Amino acid sequence: MTAPSRTNARTGLMIALLALGLGILAVITTGMGFISIAPGDVLAVLWESVCGVAGSVDALHQSVILEVRLPRILTSVSVGFGLAVAGTVFQGLLLNPLADPFTLGVSSGAAFGAALALLLGLTFFGPTTLCLMAFLGAVITLFAVIAMSGRDGELSPTNLILSGVIVSAILSAGISFIKYMADERVAAIVFWLMGSFVSRTWTDALLTAGTSLAGFAICLYYARDLNIMSLGARSAKSLGVDTGRVRLILLLTASLISAVCVSVSGIIGFVGLIIPHLMRFVVGPDNRWLLPASGLGGAMLLLCADTTSRAILPNEVPIGVLTALIGGPIFCWIFTRTRSGRRYE
Amino acid sequence: MNNLTYTVRELSFGYGQSDILNGLNLTFEPGKLHAIVGPNGSGKSTLLDIMAGHRTPTSGTVLINETAVEDHTPSQLAQLTAMVPQEFNFNFPFTVVDAVLMGRHPHIPRFSRPSNDDATIVKSAMKTMDIINLADRPLSELSGGEKQRTVVARALAQTTPGLLLDEPTSSMDIRHALAAMTELRRLAHAANHTIIVVLHDLNLAAAFCDTMVILKNGRLHTQGTAAETLTTETLEDVFGVHAQITEKTDSSGLVITYDSKETT
Numbered sequence: 047m048t049a050p051s052r053t054n055a056r057t058g059l060m061i062a063l064l065a066l067g068l069g070i071l072a073v074i075t076t077g078m079g080f081i082s083i084a085p086g087d088v089l090a091v092l093w094e095s096v097c098g099v100a101g102s103v104d105a106l107h108q109s110v111i112l113e114v115r116l117p118r119i120l121t122s123v124s125v126g127f128g129l130a131v132a133g134t135v136f137q138g139l140l141l142n143p144l145a146d147p148f149t150l151g152v153s154s155g156a157a158f159g160a161a162l163a164l165l166l167g168l169t170f171f172g173p174t175t176l177c178l179m180a181f182l183g184a185v186i187t188l189f190a191v192i193a194m195s196g197r198d199g200e201l202s203p204t205n206l207i208l209s210g211v212i213v214s215a216i217l218s219a220g221i222s223f224i225k226y227m228a229d230e231r232v233a234a235i236v237f238w239l240m241g242s243f244v245s246r247t248w249t250d251a252l253l254t255a256g257t258s259l260a261g262f263a264i265c266l267y268y269a270r271d272l273n274i275m276s277l278g279a280r281s282a283k284s285l286g287v288d289t290g291r292v293r294l295i296l297l298l299t300a301s302l303i304s305a306v307c308v309s310v311s312g313i314i315g316f317v318g319l320i321i322p323h324l325m326r327f328v329v330g331p332d333n334r335w336l337l338p339a340s341g342l343g344g345a346m347l348l349l350c351a352d353t354t355s356r357a358i359l360p361n362e363v364p365i366g367v368l369t370a371l372i373g374g375p376i377f378c379w380i381f382t383r384t385r386s387g388r389r390y391e
Numbered sequence: 392m393n394n395l396t397y398t399v400r401e402l403s404f405g406y407g408q409s410d411i412l413n414g415l416n417l418t419f420e421p422g423k424l425h426a427i428v429g430p431n432g433s434g435k436s437t438l439l440d441i442m443a444g445h446r447t448p449t450s451g452t453v454l455i456n457e458t459a460v461e462d463h464t465p466s467q468l469a470q471l472t473a474m475v476p477q478e479f480n481f482n483f484p485f486t487v488v489d490a491v492l493m494g495r496h497p498h499i500p501r502f503s504r505p506s507n508d509d510a511t512i513v514k515s516a517m518k519t520m521d522i523i524n525l526a527d528r529p530l531s532e533l534s535g536g537e538k539q540r541t542v543v544a545r546a547l548a549q550t551t552p553g554l555l556l557d558e559p560t561s562s563m564d565i566r567h568a569l570a571a572m573t574e575l576r577r578l579a580h581a582a583n584h585t586i587i588v589v590l591h592d593l594n595l596a597a598a599f600c601d602t603m604v605i606l607k608n609g610r611l612h613t614q615g616t617a618a619e620t621l622t623t624e625t626l627e628d629v630f631g632v633h634a635q636i637t638e639k640t641d642s643s644g645l646v647i648t649y650d651s652k653e654t655t
Contacts, residue, residue, distance in 0.1 A: 138483070141480055141482050142482065143482060143483070267501075270496070270501065273485070273489075273493065274493050274496060276482065276483050277479065277480060277481060277482075277483070277485065277490065277493070277530075278476070278478075278479050278480035280440075280445055280474070280476045280479075281474075281476060281479055281542070281545075283443070283444070283445055283465060284443055284445070284468075284469060284472065284473060284474035284476075284546075284549075285469055285493060285494065285496045285497060285549070286465050286466040286467075286468065286469025286470070286496060286497035287465060287496070288464075288465045288466075289465075326483075326484070330484070330485075330486075331483040331484050331485050331489075332485070332489065
């Protein structure tokens with residue numbers, strides 16, 4: 047039985063490399079944009095702000111990095127991390143590799159809330175109203191879906207998926223109706239629905255980072271139970287997993303991560319569905335490794351997509367479009383390569 | 392705890408109007424391999440599910456020694472009873488060795504690595520079910536019988552004094568089915584475990600099991616040794632088939648042959 051520990055070492059190395067890659071990518075992308083800053087200068091600015099020394103660095107660079115770019119980059123990284131972790135958990139819980147953070151209708155709920163706020167021009171909490179309405183929509187939808195599927199005491203995957211699909215369908219019709227009613231505001235709704243990280247603040251960054259990390263910690267705590275549950279609830283019960291409790295905790299955690307991410311950034315599909323698959327090719331199906339690997343992969347993908355929109359293309363493009371455009375081909379390449387050769391490892 | 396007796400007391404279960412189990416009273420003692428047989432829909436799987444704590448009975452109770460099943464926490468129960476369900480769901484490409492190692496879950500504390508003992512137990516369970524050569528294969532690539540061998544190995548790796556198996560050999564080839572039954576009988580006799588197996592193959596049940604429980608429509612029809620319970624009349628009454636029951640030439644057991652022309 048030496049094989050598993052060798053695999054563990056290799057998988058651990060893989061995750062360390064992903065983390066390192068994300069760090070390097072973050073430094074490079076922070077330097078990219080209208081004002082180009084060398085990675086060394088980026089590090090100098092970060093170092094000075096961490097140590098609190100006043101300084102030798104360019105004041106313009108400092109304000110561009112600390113006030114404009116860093117919050118946006120941190121938000122996109124946190125949202126990517128959170129959505130990919132949530133997607134991994136949903137796939138395991140719903141025993142379905144096609145599940146994603148939005149299968150239970152969290153995104154439709156958020157979209158409905160946001161569309162309503164944009165239609166009615168609600169501003170009772172100032173600029174955060176939109177975000178709050180989206181979060182409210184997501185949470186109400188989540189509890190409606192859980193209440194619907196929990197009638198027989200068991201939140202069975204089939205019940206959950208079915209309730210999620212039905213509630214999403216109703217909300218989508220509602221969103222279409224709102225768009226139809228919205229006249230000239232329809233552009234704002236459509237743009238919000240496709241997701242964006244434009245002018246995100248430190249509040250957004252800290253909110254998403256805090257939620258994603260706390261949620262990740264909870265999911266990782268139950269990762270071994272999730273492994274067993276992903277092979278069926280009955281087997282899991284006889285192996286001593288308190289399936290009802292673990293399922294509810296993971297469901298709420300993953301949904302709340304998704305709800306916060308969606309409220310801050312709009313609907314960004316693809317990350318939560320494809321990244322867990324991609325990482326399953328790389329590190330295998332064990333959630334103890336898959337959760338961190340997916341989180342890091344999702345963070346990298348959204349960071350790349352957002353940087354492309356922000357610093358490479360002449361105009362900002364909705365992030366949801368870019369994620370699929372960048373991630374899709376990468377997935378196709380890895381998918382065909384592993385299919386012919388090593389398959390799932 | 393090494394000896395474990397299951398007592399089924401006045402057990403009933405039903406959905407709405409229809410009764411699946413109706414006032415069952417049974418005792419399963421340690422040191423024996425018990426078979427439960429009966430036609431489709433006679434309540435065999437439901438009985439096993441209730442005994443494993445997966446379902447709550449409408450009335451009545453199942454005791455493990457002196458304590459009711461529902462009074463155990465899931466992890467206590469998992470140290471007493473292992474279960475091989477009839478269906479399982481392998482949507483994710485865990486390897487065979489990963490899956491068998493999951494049988495050690497109740498014994499390995501959270502965030503701990505499997506110990507050398509765990510590794511030894513897993514290896515010996517895999518050897519028993521002849522899946523060592525499949526160790527690194529993803530579950531999603533296995534045949535039906537290979538999956539079944541993996542799930543039985545996982546239950547063996549759980550090393551519980553009670554073991555409930557729902558048609559564990561239904562997809563296995565005859566060699567692996569015999570190997571599985573031989574191991575179950577050995578565990579019952581040598582390790583004094585309480586092993587209950589639902590079977591459709593009456594010859595397999597007659598050849599290996601110490602006692603037979605025959606269910607019909609959720610009620611106990613007959614109970615006893617194979618020789619006592621498997622009679623032409625019983626088979627006709629319970630299954631509606633004509634069968635000849637003959638003793639083997641070395642009088643080591645019974646052979647059941649079915650008349651294929653007539654059914655009642």
